[in-house]
Amino acid sequence: MTSSGTESFVAALRAHSQRYHDRHPFHVKMNEGRLNRRQIQGWVANRFYYQESIPRKDAAILANCPEPDVRRRWIRRITDHDGTAGQEGGIEAWLRLGEAVGLPRKELWDQRHLLPGVRFAVDAYVNFARTRPWVEAVASSLTELFAPDLMAERIAAFERSYPWIESDGLAYFRARLQQAPRDAEHALEVVTERCRSIGEQERAIQALSFKCDVLWSVLDAIDRGYPD
Numbered sequence: 001m002t003s004s005g006t007e008s009f010v011a012a013l014r015a016h017s018q019r020y021h022d023r024h025p026f027h028v029k030m031n032e033g034r035l036n037r038r039q040i041q042g043w044v045a046n047r048f049y050y051q052e053s054i055p056r057k058d059a060a061i062l063a064n065c066p067e068p069d070v071r072r073r074w075i076r077r078i079t080d081h082d083g084t085a086g087q088e089g090g091i092e093a094w095l096r097l098g099e100a101v102g103l104p105r106k107e108l109w110d111q112r113h114l115l116p117g118v119r120f121a122v123d124a125y126v127n128f129a130r131t132r133p134w135v136e137a138v139a140s141s142l143t144e145l146f147a148p149d150l151m152a153e154r155i156a157a158f159e160r161s162y163p164w165i166e167s168d169g170l171a172y173f174r175a176r177l178q179q180a181p182r183d184a185e186h187a188l189e190v191v192t193e194r195c196r197s198i199g200e201q202e203r204a205i206q207a208l209s210f211k212c213d214v215l216w217s218v219l220d221a222i223d224r225g226y227p228d
């Protein structure tokens, strides 16, 4: 494979930014400050299911990956979310975001707000990682290439438009500003090194496409579940 082959592959992956969920009407409303308290709470409660499922998705990738070098780096994603002794992880930070928007943590854990469409979309992502070749599952994580811009926009929007949410509640997004680029860079390295044939590259692109659909479907369900 020539380097121009890799370049056009990376360009095709990056072009999926056009299908990223930052363009979803619900995120547009969020970033324009047009969501009410109930809608913000609905988003936080439903997105918790994504947050709590991510480590299980990453554990499935670890289980399917035969390469120690990849596993050694990938495992960090699980501790980033689950935390370690003395250091809280992303799940705890999201529970605090929940409290900052007025949701007791019990209400996130017991899934009382979880919408069926969100459950189906997130479960589809975990099942994808369990059942597809591990490199495709890595490719599906590449939406994280596009996440940092959205995260920065979200922090600014929350500070500007939703002053009733304590700034400490936004720690999750601040941490992701550092974590997402590191994770995306590693995933891109794994995928470009291993997807050399046109067929392998097409399957990686399809995996990323599938993931854009997962994220879009999550927001479709939330948008419908919490109308204006």
Ligand SMILES: O=C(O)c1cc(C(=O)O)c2c(n1)C(=O)C(=O)c1cc(C(=O)O)[nH]c1-2
Residues within 6 Å of the ligand: 054, 140, 141, 142, 143, 144, 146, 147, 150, 176, 215
């Ligand atoms: O809030 C967001 O818009 C957003 C998007 C994404 C993403 O693009 O998949 C992730 C996250 N957040 C996130 O917090 C996160 O931990 C994460 C892990 C992954 C993944 O696919 O492995 N995506 C994302």
